[in-house]
Amino acid sequence: MFRPSGYLARVMRIDPVQRQSAISLASTLVLTAIGFLSTMFFAHTVGPAILGAYFIFVAYYSVFNLFGDGGFGGAAVKRISEGEDQDAYFTAFIVLRVVLVAVSIGFLLIIRPYIPDLASPEVFLWLIVALIAGALTSVASNGVYGRGKVGINQISGLLDTLIRIIVQVVAIVLGYGVAGLAGGFVAGLLAAGLVNYRFLDLALASFRRSHIQSLFAFSFWTFLSASGYLVFSYADTIMIGYFMTEADVGVYRVALQLTSIATFITVALHTTLYPKVSYWGKQNDLSSVENALARAFTYSLLLAVPVVLGGWLLGERLLYFFYGAAFSAGASALALLLLVQVAHVFMFLQTMCLNALDRPRDSFRVTAIAVAANVGLNLYLIPTYGITGAAAATLATMVLNAALANRALSRTIRVRMELRAVGHIVLAALVMAAVVAAYSFVIPLTNVFVVLGAVALGGVVYLLVLLKIDRGIRDELKELTMGLGVPWPGLL
Numbered sequence: 001m002f003r004p005s006g007y008l009a010r011v012m013r014i015d016p017v018q019r020q021s022a023i024s025l026a027s028t029l030v031l032t033a034i035g036f037l038s039t040m041f042f043a044h045t046v047g048p049a050i051l052g053a054y055f056i057f058v059a060y061y062s063v064f065n066l067f068g069d070g071g072f073g074g075a076a077v078k079r080i081s082e083g084e085d086q087d088a089y090f091t092a093f094i095v096l097r098v099v100l101v102a103v104s105i106g107f108l109l110i111i112r113p114y115i116p117d118l119a120s121p122e123v124f125l126w127l128i129v130a131l132i133a134g135a136l137t138s139v140a141s142n143g144v145y146g147r148g149k150v151g152i153n154q155i156s157g158l159l160d161t162l163i164r165i166i167v168q169v170v171a172i173v174l175g176y177g178v179a180g181l182a183g184g185f186v187a188g189l190l191a192a193g194l195v196n197y198r199f200l201d202l203a204l205a206s207f208r209r210s211h212i213q214s215l216f217a218f219s220f221w222t223f224l225s226a227s228g229y230l231v232f233s234y235a236d237t238i239m240i241g242y243f244m245t246e247a248d249v250g251v252y253r254v255a256l257q258l259t260s261i262a263t264f265i266t267v268a269l270h271t272t273l274y275p276k277v278s279y280w281g282k283q284n285d286l287s288s289v290e291n292a293l294a295r296a297f298t299y300s301l302l303l304a305v306p307v308v309l310g311g312w313l314l315g316e317r318l319l320y321f322f323y324g325a326a327f328s329a330g331a332s333a334l335a336l337l338l339l340v341q342v343a344h345v346f347m348f349l350q351t352m353c354l355n356a357l358d359r360p361r362d363s364f365r366v367t368a369i370a371v372a373a374n375v376g377l378n379l380y381l382i383p384t385y386g387i388t389g390a391a392a393a394t395l396a397t398m399v400l401n402a403a404l405a406n407r408a409l410s411r412t413i414r415v416r417m418e419l420r421a422v423g424h425i426v427l428a429a430l431v432m433a434a435v436v437a438a439y440s441f442v443i444p445l446t447n448v449f450v451v452l453g454a455v456a457l458g459g460v461v462y463l464l465v466l467l468k469i470d471r472g473i474r475d476e477l478k479e480l481t482m483g484l485g486v487p488w489p490g491l492l
Contacts, residue, residue: 071223
């Protein structure tokens with residue numbers, strides 16, 4: 001008989017990093033799948049123009065939410081995760097967050113006449129509501145995350161996505177268009193906040209000027225680094241919307257979303273490792289940081305490499321059948337954006353380590369150089385080459401950012417890769433690509449079921465080859481799988 005308490009005890013015996021990574025990975029996988037399916041529905045229902053308008057709404061929300069956070073969210077997570085004066089730091093963060101969101105909304109009201117994309121009263125109202133909801137949610141989520149409750153944070157993220165998409169689907173069916181998509185976005189934020197508040201065990205407490213100063217010392221550089229990351233995330237979207245059309249934004253962002261599957265392991269590991277690396281750094285246990293980072297590279301590339309090769313072979317067909325004929329125009333951008341995700345693995349994990357090791361200034365310097373290059377390349381390439389130019393600009397500057405982050409981090413720890421394991425991943429992916437190419441040659445990719453068959457075949461071949469040639473990866477996956485109570489196939 002299945003006993004929940006016995007199962008929970010078995011899961012809790014798994015190494016904490018492995019257990020939390022598995023929870024993060026499962027949550028991210030579900031989020032990715034739900035996001036893909038919902039975007040496919042929206043693409044077929046409302047088309048690229050309305051979808052592009054929603055992506056622009058999200059871009060502006062992200063920009064003004066960053067101003068409303070001021071980097072204090074990351075600073076609060078860092079200080080709370082260090083284990084000293086947690087309630088005081090938490091309370092100081094709340095005060096700062098309230099002040100900044102008020103300033104951010106006031107600034108938005110002043111400049112609204114100069115932002116044509118926010119001309120719609122409904123969309124603008126939802127943007128204001130979203131900023132307030134985001135502030136309320138961030139208070140709880142950063143507190144929970146700083147306390148090391150990564151699983152709770154991931155569950156809240158899952159609920160955010162579920163509620164958002166359910167509300168958005170209903171709104172689209174009822175004909176609410178962009179306003180309906182924006183309303184669903186707000187509903188998801190509020191749902192995530194409620195979950196995090198349920199498990200928040202920090203309390204309001206008096207704080208001193210020293211707590212504010214400590215948050216300021218970290219947040220200034222965190223804010224600047226986050227600003228740089230935001231440029232990578234949304235500068236191309238805003239510039240495409242300025243130089244081209246909302247439909248082009250929709251095509252580009254859909255292609256970018258399709259490539260994001262390559263990094264959901266990276267996102268899961270980033271979420272899990274940040275508080276761990278912060279603690280190890282505080283204890284001067286740098287060898288644990290080095291080993292964790294090397295393993296994170298391996299497991300991130302475990303998915304990124306085969307996705308890149310598979311995307312090159314099947315990307316245009318996936319865009320055509322999954323999203324519609326209008327979106328297949330993004331195939332050339334997709335090919336470059338797949339490489340962006342590989343560079344993103346190294347940039348994301350290395351800048352995470354810089355921040356967690358209390359070196360946000362170095363993280364900012366690295367990002368600032370890449371940001372300047374990104375803006376310049378986007379301004380030059382988008383008017384001439386459209387969305388393909390935007391993808392090329394992002395690729396060039398993401399590689400630059402990763403290289404500079406490596407240089408900065410190498411001054412503190414030995415940054416290395418597990419070359420043998422990575423070699424096995426590349427070899428297995430090449431075998432997979434050969435099989436998929438042969439499949440596509442024999443069976444023309446003329447309908448969605450044939451394309452899905454190619455994806456499934458490639459995944460099975462890749463997994464079988466990799467587990468056959470790399471005993472280390474196989475044994476770790478077997479241990480984790482069996483620890484979670486999932487039977488391991490005898491053939492593997």
